Amino acid sequence: MRFALILSVCLEKRLLMHHYIRLLACAAGVWLAGMGGVRAQDALPAPMQPDMPMDNVERFDFFVYNLDGPLPLTENPANELYRGVWNQGATFSYNIPLPDSLTIDLRGYCMPTPSARINDVFGFRPRRRRVHYGLDIKVELGDTIRAAFDGKVRTRTFNRRGYGNYVIIRHENGLETLYGHLSAALVRENQLVHAGDPIGLGGSTGRSTGTHLHFETRLLGTALNPALMFDFPNGRSTGDKYDFSRKVATKAVQSSAAYVKVRQGDTLSAIAKRSGSSVKNICKLNKITQRTIIRPGQTLRVR
């Protein structure tokens, strides 16, 4: 690949400030992808050999960007923060309290998609009465999806009613990133990945309308707004670090509305107890009184 040669020659000048180089490699990858040169669907041999391992479909030789070899990847990223929990099956069921504050290192970030168009933002969706825990970035079917940071693949699974094909990667900076609605995942669980490595192909699997990447950033299971850390239109992080504050994050969660479905035999006080709300508050939010009859299947706002 000609671009690979050019990049290799450049790198022989030994620009070994690794973050700079990584950024360069990442940008080159995204740029090439943007040119359509290395879209995975184009790179697939035709006809595709059935027993060809998916994770070998697309290995970019121009990612050989550091002549001393890439930085070693951490076998147990953010292990201390996660108290050794490597919870592969469940999605984000950590029972670990958030730290009061945490400096999240954002250096080495790579834009996960060739496109920077945001289709939907983080936050509460009044129409669907639920919180959207990530950002939707427009992608075309088969677009290469890349790891946002160095890390280790915690989960690669499928959920028909939710994220579809999705991958969760844990990073040394404490974040876990989720990539949803993929048409295919290109990584295995426990695989170590570098920022910018192809991890999947864009798609519309699961509960999705139109091809897009659903991208989440979570800290110990709590969804943080990716837009606080990443400047998507410009394809970079908002800075070298993000100062996480539990107070600010908790406030953001508390201020977002929450809804529950009434179960058989439910009472307002049972719902209030279950949801951490109060009967008075539920009545006010739903414009009902304590005497209003509630029915199973009915949706009530509790926050």
Ligand SMILES: [Zn+2]
């Ligand atoms: Zn989404």
